[in-house]
Amino acid sequence: NAVQVTSPTDDPDPDCPDCETPPLEMKPEPSIALIKTAEYIDSNGNDMADAGDGITYTFTVTNTGNVDIDNITIDDDLTGTTDLPITPTILVPGETGVATATYTLTQEDVDNGSVSNQALATGEAPNGDPVEDTSGTSEDNDIPTDTPIIQSPSIALVKTADYIDSNGNGVSDAGDGITYIFTVTNTGNVTVSGITIDDDLTNTSGLPIVPATLAPGESGTATATYTIIQEDVDNGGVSNQALAGGTDPNGDPVEDESGTDEDNDDPTDTPLTQEPSIALVKTVTNTGSGDNG
Structure with missing residues (x-):
């Protein structure tokens, strides 16, 4: 038995040279992807992060869609960038363009321990619709x-x-005094707050410096007075150290033992001039009598 199948439509004639297959229409899918990367700049070359150093950001935009994207620009609040064009500004599918911007670190950034940010890339699809992407890694x-x-x-x-020299006699005596000046300098790169002085010699504990909060490079001071005792004079001097303490932005303690300069922890020595002296008084008592007395 023979089976006959009939098509509901006429089959194209392979022998017809004028017959063409209609082209497959592609659905437009505009899409871009923005990657933001950072490069740190040690502006003063001191190998330490400081306010005033910089970060150069590179914005890389890739056309991840299937249509051309035109007029691609970058907006970045951190660097104060608005409508920054990438190069090239028109990307065909699969193509990439870049732009750069620089940010200057503030002391707040260093105290925070990091800088975190996102940017926005914007372009235009062939039909005029906007195409956007928020930056990622x-x-x-x-x-x-x-x-x-x-x-x-x-x-x-x-x-x-x-x-x-309390009594003004030009000699070191018990009862004279020593005024100690405590100078604290912030030698790091973060703000240190609540700085106080402890000094056993002057019976000082929790003595605040002025100002008590120091930004990097700033200094503050405090003073305390000690009254000399006879034992100090007998010893020929007074030697002592104090301790400064504060907290960093993370709440961790920051301390230093006093020195004679910022780069040492040598005790502060105050020599006392010793002037040993005795006085001999010779007296004569006449115990004789008569003419020979």
């Missing part, structure tokens, strides 16, 4: 770009002495 995410900043909290305490 790769094409398939929108994770903020984090730049860690190494924190190095540090203070230096210098203790100096000023002798007070």
Whole structure:
């Protein structure tokens, strides 16, 4: 038995040279991906993160769709960038363009220990519709770009002495005084707050310096007075150290033992002039009688 199948439509004639297959229409799918990367710039070359150093951001935009994207620009609040064009500004599918911008670190950034930020890339599809993407660390995410900043909290305490000749006799005596000046300098790269002085010799505990909060490079001072005792004079001097303490932005303690300069922890020595002396008084008593007395 023979089976006959009939098509509901006429089959194209393979022998017809004028017959053409209609082209497959592609659905427009405009899409871009923005990656934001960071490069740290040690502006003053001191190998330490400081306010005033920089971060150069590179914005890389890739056309991840199937149509051309025109007029691609970058907006980035952190760097104060608006409508920054990438090069090239027109991307065909699969093509990539870039732009750069620089940010200057603030002390707040260093105290925070990092800078985190996102940017926005905007372009235009062939039909005029906007195409956008928020930056990420790769094409398939929108994770903020984090730049860690190494924190190095540090203070230096210098203790100096000023002798007070209380009775003005030009000699070191018990009862004279020594005024100690405590100078604390922030030698690190983060703000240190709540700085106080402890000094056993002057019976000082929790003595605040002025100002008590120091930005990097700033100094504050405090003073205390000690009254000399006879034992100090007999010893020929007074030697002592104090301790400065504060907290960094993370709440961790920052301390330093006093020295004669910022780069040492040598005790502060105050020599006392010794002038040993005795007085001999010779007396004569006449115990004789008569003319020979």
